[in-house]
Amino acid sequence: MLKSMYAEHVATATREALATLSPRARTLLRLHHLDGLTVDDLGRMYNVHRATAARWLAAAREAVFDETRLRLEATLGIGEDSVVSIVRLVQSQLVLSMRRLLASQP
DSSP states (O other): OHHHHHHHHHHHHHHHHHSOOOOHHHHHHHHHHHOOOOOHHHHHTTTTTTHHHHHHHHHHHHHHHHHHHHHHHHHTTTOOOHHHHHHTTTHHHHHHHHHHHHHOOO
């Protein structure tokens, strides 16, 4: 019941968080999560060392999580610990939602 109660809030916050990313960050997430490119593949594609591509990817993921958390805190009026618990509760849906959102965004 809690999962369904918060799933839409998390999906909305995630969609809004993805929209705040730079085009490169969204593209990196899309290439990695939807197209299955590895960090090595991304490094070759952007002509950078794999460690740089890994940092970019990690920064994009962190930005989505942080922005999602902030938006949920504001929307639900709850603290960071509660938001983290909610995100863990709906994590599997969050991954699917992020993939779906990435697929639908330019």
